[in-house]
Amino acid sequence: MSRRFLPRSSSAENVDIIVRSLPWKTIIGIVICFVGFLPFLACSLFIANSGLLSLSQIFSTITGTHADLPPPHTSFQFPAVSPQVGVIPYTIQDGDSCNEILANQMNMGQSTKIFNDAQKNSIQALNRVLGQNCQNLTVGAVIPLQPQSPLVAVGGIVRKISEPSFVKPTPTPLIHLPQTIRQQAEANRYVDCSGGCNLQIQITNNDTVSLFVATDMHVQVGSWVWALAMMQPQKMPGLDNYPYLESHSTVEKMVLRACDFTLEGQQDNDMIPCRKLSPNTIDDDGGIWLYGVTGSQALGHWQWNTHLPPNTQVLMWLSSKGGDLQYEDDNPIYRYDPKQHAYIKLKKTS
Numbered sequence: 221m222s223r224r225f226l227p228r229s230s231s232a233e234n235v236d237i238i239v240r241s242l243p244w245k246t247i248i249g250i251v252i253c254f255v256g257f258l259p260f261l262a263c264s265l266f267i268a269n270s271g272l273l274s275l276s277q278i279f280s281t282i283t284g285t286h287a288d289l290p291p292p293h294t295s296f297q298f299p300a301v302s303p304q305v306g307v308i309p310y311t312i313q314d315g316d317s318c319n320e321i322l323a324n325q326m327n328m329g330q331s332t333k334i335f336n337d338a339q340k341n342s343i344q345a346l347n348r349v350l351g352q353n354c355q356n357l358t359v360g361a362v363i364p365l366q367p368q369s370p371l372v373a374v375g376g377i378v379r380k381i382s383e384p385s386f387v388k389p390t391p392t393p394l395i396h397l398p399q400t401i402r403q404q405a406e407a408n409r410y411v412d413c414s415g416g417c418n419l420q421i422q423i424t425n426n427d428t429v430s431l432f433v434a435t436d437m438h439v440q441v442g443s444w445v446w447a448l449a450m451m452q453p454q455k456m457p458g459l460d461n462y463p464y465l466e467s468h469s470t471v472e473k474m475v476l477r478a479c480d481f482t483l484e485g486q487q488d489n490d491m492i493p494c495r496k497l498s499p500n501t502i503d504d505d506g507g508i509w510l511y512g513v514t515g516s517q518a519l520g521h522w523q524w525n526t527h528l529p530p531n532t533q534v535l536m537w538l539s540s541k542g543g544d545l546q547y548e549d550d551n552p553i554y555r556y557d558p559k560q561h562a563y564i565k566l567k568k569t570s
Contacts, residue, residue, distance in 0.1 A: 299518045300531040302427045303372050303511040304556045305451075305469050307364035308535070308563050318346060318354035321365070327537060327552075328368055330504035334461050341458050349464055364562070367509030367535060368463035369453060369500040371479075371545075372471050374429055375446040375517050380420035381411050381439060384432060410438035418475065421445060429471050433478040435488045445483050446521045448510070448545070449476035450497050461499040471511070480545075482521070495543055507539040507551075526553060528566075535563045 310325055318335070322328040335346045335354075347353055350363045411417060416434040423429055431447055433439070452474045454466040479494035481487070495502040502508045512519045515530035524547035526534065533556035538545040547553075554563035 297517050298376065298422070298424045299513045299515045300424065301513055301533055302424050302429075303374065303471050303513055304533040305465060305471065305511060306535065306556055306561065306563050307366050308554060308565070309362050309560075310365050312352070312357050312359050312361050312363060314359050316357055316359075318350065318352075318357070321363075322368075326365055326368060326509075327505050327507060328501065329506075330501065333504065334459070334463060334501075339459070341456070342462075345456055345459060345462065366464045367511075368505070369502075370451055370465070370509040370511055370535075371448050371494060371538075372451055372476060373446075373448055373510055373512035373519055373522070374421060374423050374431065374471070374476070375521055376421040376423040376429075376444075378419050378439060378441055378443045378445060379422050379428060381413075381441060382418045382420070384416045384418050410440050413437075413439050419445070427472055430475045431478055432475055433481055433491075435478075435481055435483070435491060437481075437483045437486070437488050439483060443483055444485075445481065447476070447478040447482070448480035448494060448522075449478045450494060450500065451476060451511075453499060463499060463501060493543060494545065495540065502540050502545075507537055508545065510536050510538050510545075512536065522547075528555070532556075 308325070310321065312321070319331050322331040322335075335342045337343065343354060349366060352358060352361060352363055413433055414436050416432060417439065419431045419433055419439065420428050421431055431445075431449055433447070439445075451465055451469070451471070453462055453464060456462040477497060479492060479497055481491050494500065494508065500508065512534055514520065514526055514528045514532040514534060519526065519534070520530075524536075526532075526536070526547070528534065534553055535556070536547060536553040537551040539548055539551060540546075552565060554565050556562075557564050
């Protein structure tokens, strides 16, 4: 018996056979469903794409990555000198007392709150600072007057960011801790300093200072900052409000505490003000002493017109006006004399 071979159908013929076998209503329904599905498909793709973008943003926030970070600043016109800690020489006059000297020469009208007979060690501490016995002053003797609880004005570039020395994290395997301040800084990211950071700030070509700052502003290595900062007084047993610095102190060798902070020209208005830091005598004295250097990148940032040439090391009195610190034309101002190792009062010109 001879075999019969049927010719194979092409793909087009198969499709045609299937289409012819379907009722025309079914075909119309398929077309309508397909056309109606197109908007849904487009909407789904848009939502999926937006979701991926949101996830990317969330991941960026969690990990601290910022692809659009501006490059840090690399240029800064530094002052030629840094603020200089020093004393004001005063010659004891007939009839002077220690409290009168502090009130008249240092604007310390409430000195008896700190130095009084009820605290014998406080009088002894004051005697050591002045090099005199307050019960028997020597007329004609020159004594060194230190500013009480002074501030210092600094401006410069952030070179390093680290955890404060008193912060000791204790991670456990069950808790995922966010990146440390050091890790964020090493990754060249904005650092979370809301809980406090130590900033190493270059203030001259050769000098850096350590500044403690607690701020919600985004600090980054390379940022320009300006600050008024409280200097560390010497710790005296039994005298928590002792106002004087340790002898031979320098701004480069202590941790300063910011109480007025500006980052890239934007001031942090939520920072704890200087008058709220302890110890200080701002409210009692109606102001505070400030060490600084004149010039646009230093004291000039606060627009206090001292009428002095740039790079002059000064000690000036700031008046407290409603909690704000201001320099007024009739406030005393002193210029540091390196030959005398002391501050000399400047005569005001009209």
